[in-house]
Amino acid sequence: MSFKKVRVRFAPSPTGPLHMGGVRTALYNYLFAKKHGGDFILRIEDTDQKRLVDGAEDYIIESLAWCGIEIDEGVGKGGDHGPYRQSERKEIYKEYANQLIESGNAYYAFDTSEELEQMRNRLKAAKVATPQYNGVTRETMKNSLTLSDDEVKSRLASGEPYTVRIKVPRKEEIRIKDIIRGWVVVHSSKIDDKIIFKSDGMPTYHMANVIDDHLMKISHVIRGEEWLPSTPVHVLLYKFLGWEDEMPEFAHLPLLLKPDGNGKLSKRDGDQLGFPVFPLAWTDPQSGEKYSGYRENGYFPEAFLNILAFLGWNPGTTSEFFSLEELINAFSLERVGKSGSKFDLEKAHWYNQHYLRAKSNKELAELFIPILNENNYTADVEYVEKVCGLMKERATFIPDMLEGKYFFERPTEFDETTMKKKWKEESPSIIADLREVIESIKDFTSDNIERNIKDHLEKHKISIGLAMPNLRLLTCGVGSGPSIFDVIALLGKEETLSRIDGSLELIQKQQPVN
RNA sequence: GGCCCGUUCGGCUAGGGGUUAGGACGCCAGGUUUUCAUCCUGGUAACAGGAGUUCGAUUCUCCUACGGGCUACCA
Numbered sequence: 001m002s003f004k005k006v007r008v009r010f011a012p013s014p015t016g017p018l019h020m021g022g023v024r025t026a027l028y029n030y031l032f033a034k035k036h037g038g039d040f041i042l043r044i045e046d047t048d049q050k051r052l053v054d055g056a057e058d059y060i061i062e063s064l065a066w067c068g069i070e071i072d073e074g075v076g077k078g079g080d081h082g083p084y085r086q087s088e089r090k091e092i093y094k095e096y097a098n099q100l101i102e103s104g105n106a107y108y109a110f111d112t113s114e115e116l117e118q119m120r121n122r123l124k125a126a127k128v129a130t131p132q133y134n135g136v137t138r139e140t141m142k143n144s145l146t147l148s149d150d151e152v153k154s155r156l157a158s159g160e161p162y163t164v165r166i167k168v169p170r171k172e173e174i175r176i177k178d179i180i181r182g183w184v185v186v187h188s189s190k191i192d193d194k195i196i197f198k199s200d201g202m203p204t205y206h207m208a209n210v211i212d213d214h215l216m217k218i219s220h221v222i223r224g225e226e227w228l229p230s231t232p233v234h235v236l237l238y239k240f241l242g243w244e245d246e247m248p249e250f251a252h253l254p255l256l257l258k259p260d261g262n263g264k265l266s267k268r269d270g271d272q273l274g275f276p277v278f279p280l281a282w283t284d285p286q287s288g289e290k291y292s293g294y295r296e297n298g299y300f301p302e303a304f305l306n307i308l309a310f311l312g313w314n315p316g317t318t319s320e321f322f323s324l325e326e327l328i329n330a331f332s333l334e335r336v337g338k339s340g341s342k343f344d345l346e347k348a349h350w351y352n353q354h355y356l357r358a359k360s361n362k363e364l365a366e367l368f369i370p371i372l373n374e375n376n377y378t379a380d381v382e383y384v385e386k387v388c389g390l391m392k393e394r395a396t397f398i399p400d401m402l403e404g405k406y407f408f409e410r411p412t413e414f415d416e417t418t419m420k421k422k423w424k425e426e427s428p429s430i431i432a433d434l435r436e437v438i439e440s441i442k443d444f445t446s447d448n449i450e451r452n453i454k455d456h457l458e459k460h461k462i463s464i465g466l467a468m469p470n471l472r473l474l475t476c477g478v479g480s481g482p483s484i485f486d487v488i489a490l491l492g493k494e495e496t497l498s499r500i501d502g503s504l505e506l507i508q509k510q511q512p513v514n
Numbered sequence: 515g516g517c518c519c520g521u522u523c524g525g526c527u528a529g530g531g532g533u534u535a536g537g538a539c540g541c542c543a544g545g546u547u548u549u550c551a552u553c554c555u556g557g558u559a560a561c562a563g564g565a566g567u568u569c570g571a572u573u574c575u576c577c578u579a580c581g582g583g584c585u586a587c588c589a
Contacts, residue, residue, distance in 0.1 A: 013589045129516045198587040205589050229584040318537050339520050348537045394551040467579030480550030
């Protein structure tokens with residue numbers, strides 16, 4: 001099968017925002033496709049018209065775009081195998097449903113939901129472990145297998161609602177070769193006659209997915225593990241449709257679990273977990289409820305992707321940082337693990353911090369300026385770039401650099417703990433001396449300032465552990481931050497001096513000396 | 515309940531019949547620093563349990579336990 005062109009699809013249903021597990025599935029599909037020079041296709045599985053959510057489709061497309069996952073073909077892109085929205089392929093499915101009925105591999109079923117319910121209850125009462133519509137029970141139901149041809153025809157003609165069910169053989173071993181899990185064998189007696197065509201004229205996932213994958217020439221189906229149990233039905237469908245030889249290969253991905261180890265991550269988890277489950281922020285159009293996203297929480301797409309890639313996959317080396325390009329090169333389905341994994345928030349922070357620090361001051365400033373503006377700070381780009389240069393070492397997310405807000409406003413408050421610990425009786429006179437030193441520095445560079453101040457402190461045997469925090473307190477209002485010499489060099493001599501004066505005045509007014 | 519999938523440090527994971535079971539994150543300690551952060555060094559900590567196969571099992575097989583998925587006219 002390696003001669004076949006690799007074509008994979010990501011096929012979400014637009015029932016809400018994509019969550020991070022979905023993004024990971026898309027990513028693995030994309031990586032696999034690109035690794036093998038293949039196509040990545042986006043197909044929208046909207047066969048359940050009742051569950052459609054406004055904006056979901058756009059959200060999916062925007063999420064992939066934010067991550068840098070490019071669609072080669074599909075919704076939002078076009079291509080030769082369209083339409084790529086299943087609701088627009090209705091007629092195609094109908095044709096194949098008929099074909100399956102004609103070949104005796106599917107049948108009409110007229111049972112109402114009440115009748116189905118009754119059947120299940122009856123079986124439950126009879127202590128049948130798994131009540132299902134199968135080779136045995138179908139004999140007792142209303143379908144084209146039990147009804148006469150005339151009856152079926154008249155029911156159909158009268159417009160009575162019907163579904164189409166696959167006729168699962170009674171005794172047959174169905175073998176699935178999964179790239180990640182190896183051979184999985186399921187006996188057909190454990191599978192029920194799944195509905196493949198609904199009474200509303202739409203196919204169910206099972207049939208639509210098989211037909212589309214075939215028609216779209218999909219070579220590999222890479223999807224979540226939750227699909228493994230229904231894969232035998234899909235395999236049967238390929239066989240009944242006569243496509244067995246061209247059946248795609250399967251790879252069922254382990255699931256992303258909740259951090260408490262209880263179940264798979266789901267859209268419903270929203271923000272309950274202490275981290276976003278969505279790539280982008282989302283507002284539910286019905287309830288108006290808002291959910292945060294990685295993008296809005298300050299994650300970089302490259303960090304998000306790197307994190308996601310490593311949840312269930314690893315390159316087999318000790319390298320941890322991979323660009324999308326590098327992921328493509330390193331990726332293989334064989335190196336995808338079998339067991340579910342939990343999102344590691346701490347490590348996610350670490351990744352983001354790494355990517356933040358890898359950015360140039362210019363890039364950082366571009367991202368930081370909007371945040372500054374939101375907080376009513378303005379400054380010219382060059383200045384912000386320098387601030388970023390000083391703050392980037394201590395930030396995980398862009399907004400963390402707001403910690404250095406004192407670069408943009410004079411301090412009006414002074415960190416209480418530091419005041420208590422460091423503001424002593426002698427502080428005003430230490431500062432007065434320091435002020436003179438600072439004023440006398442001609443070339444106002446960090447190195448110069450440092451040398452002058454340290455010389456002065458040494459010469460007069462003044463505690464550096466007192467003088468420096470005092471200076472920081474007066475100029476910044478806080479007890480910690482980047483090198484104070486760097487800070488005041490950036491602030492400039494004039495600003496530094498005037499801050500010292502202003503702060504001194506404020507402190508003398510408000511703070512008692514310890 | 516039934517069917518299917520899984521199980522290595524706290525979480526993410528490497529490894530694979532004989533290893534001091536490796537790595538990064540976190541955490542702890544030390545160093546550097548005016549401070550915090552960074553950075554450097556070191557440390558902490560894991561093969562779910564039981565049988566079997568074998569000279570030897572964390573690795574292979576089976577059982578049990580635990581976790582997960584599926585069990586809809588949802589995907």
